[in-house]
Amino acid sequence: MLSEFVITFRESLEAALIAGIVLSYLIKTRQTRFNNTVYLGIVAGIVASVIGAFAFSALAGGFEGSAEQLFEGITMLVGAILLTTMILWMMQQSHIAQELHSRIDEKIMQAQKAGIFALLQSFSDI
Template sequence: MLAPFLIMLREGLEAALLTSIIASYLNKTGRSHYMPAVWIGIFLAIALSFFAGAALQLISAEFPQKIQELFEAIVGFIAVIVLMSMVMWMKKAARTIKDELQHSIDQAFASRSASWALIGMVFFSVAREGLESVFFLLAIFQQSEGYSAPLGAFLGLAVSVILGLLIYHGGLRLNLRLFFRCTGILIIFVAAGLLSGALRNLHEAGIWNHLQQPVWDLSQSLPLSSPLGTLLSGLLGYHETPVLGEVLAYFVFLIGAMLLYFRPVAPQQNAHA
């Protein structure tokens, strides 16, 4: 439950921040009458995300067992790649995202069809977050049972909307740099767990049969069905009986991703100055 909550909280807040910056700039520049275009872009992006998620879920349900395992592995690998791309993008773009969005708005109004350009800008900004969320949630839902994962995703999205509204109306001042730094670290752990789970899916699909020696068996002392096991599984990718390949994939990815994440970012000059 915690992993989908965390992912949707971060994704939802990113989308809320993007739209808040756009809405605030429209108000500041006397263009608030263009807000309906912003809402159209948001609703179109949400509709696309729901359609893509439902389509992928329906398609995968028709697959034979081994093909379904392969599909889940592919979704898991895509989710890991997109997760890391999202984390690294936000790390680099956090300092300049406001200026870049405002510059894009000015470019939209310089075109002949300002409303359509604004709809397109909002649509692509929100749709990117929505489609990223689709792959994350599909990968997590496929490795989870029951309703805890969907509930966690819904709660994370709800909290992100509330925080976004509070930030937009000035009632909440959140240290966004610290928030994204901390959630970025946690999401790297989630991605490592998804990677090891995807490798497990490849084995169950009959494609990957190497490094299958069991490393430990904690099914008696810390089973996945226990509260702590469920917590560790959702947040850190814990498995009670992992094999060598899964453990190696987990820690090699985790160490490499952390080194990349904490590497200093070279200062960039503002291209619009």
């Protein structure tokens, strides 16, 4: 039980870190009108996680005896491999905040262009 809590807590911290980076950058660039989009993404992620947990519980909850132990062992092994791979990947990604800032700038520019186009379109309809 403790290992599941630690993994869930770690993943939650990572998600909060990314959301915090995005939100702080939006505040820094005075683009706070996109904050609701970030919040919507956070809520969508939580909902998807809960649905996935219930689905996984329904599918994997019926094992007993040696089948249960085998399933748990394989699941732990896959989890350890995924975490190790993620840690190694994160060690190589020292510039991830800069890439996030660039992607956010890109999306903001696309949204602004779409807004300007809609504004010009509305004036041409008059």
